[in-house]
Amino acid sequence: MCRLLISLLILTASVSCSKNEKGLPPAVIPDMINGIILDLHVTPLNITKPDKGSFTIFMTGTIYKAEFNAVPQSQSNAVLSFESDTILVAESREFANLGKDAVAYNPVAANEVTIRFNNGKKILGRFDLNTGFGGDFGETLISQWRNPNDPAKPNQKAKDDLSRFVKLYSDADGPGPGVSPLYLLVQVSKQ
Secondary structure (H helix, E strand, O other): OHHHHHHHHHHHHHHHHHHHHHOOOOOOOOOEEEEEEEEEEEEOOEOOEOOEEEEEEEEOOEEEEEEEEEOOHHHOOEEEEEOOOOOOOOOOEEOOOOOOOEEEEEOOOOOEEEEEEOOOOEEEEEOOOOOEEEEEOOHHHHHHOEEOOEEEEEOHHHHHHHHHHHHOOOOOOOOOOOOOOOEEEEEEEEO
16 A cells, blocks of 8 residues: 555656646736836946846736847837936935946836837836836946935936936937937746
């Protein structure tokens, strides 16, 4: 009897393992995600050239992650826009130690981020009091953003630089003659 039970346990374990090897089916991502952005992090080539980024967004008990990369229009599946170019407010402060080349701020200004996919899908995310905004902007630039009397408090240069930076998502060449958005390749996953 004991041998029979041991054999059944081994058989059950091998069947369970073989099912896990196949993996779970991919998570279904809704066509419309509308929620609160928990954090948004960018990794630009420089302050005038957005490149990579990601944000997490909470909707009805689920967290989704949108990862985006700047690509030529022919490879793009979406564009991203900010409702307002205001990111930092008087209460904004650096938080967390992200290393010398990265910075993150909280709280940030009320804002809305929209990703419009070429296939009609859409992500609409709002900033709230808990949203963090940050990026890998480099040690030299970040040091120029610090207030000497209160290093965690961003100065006016930080506010202006980040304001111009987020405008580049809607107008990729900034003050240049064109008005084309920054084209992105966006992938969304369920966390």
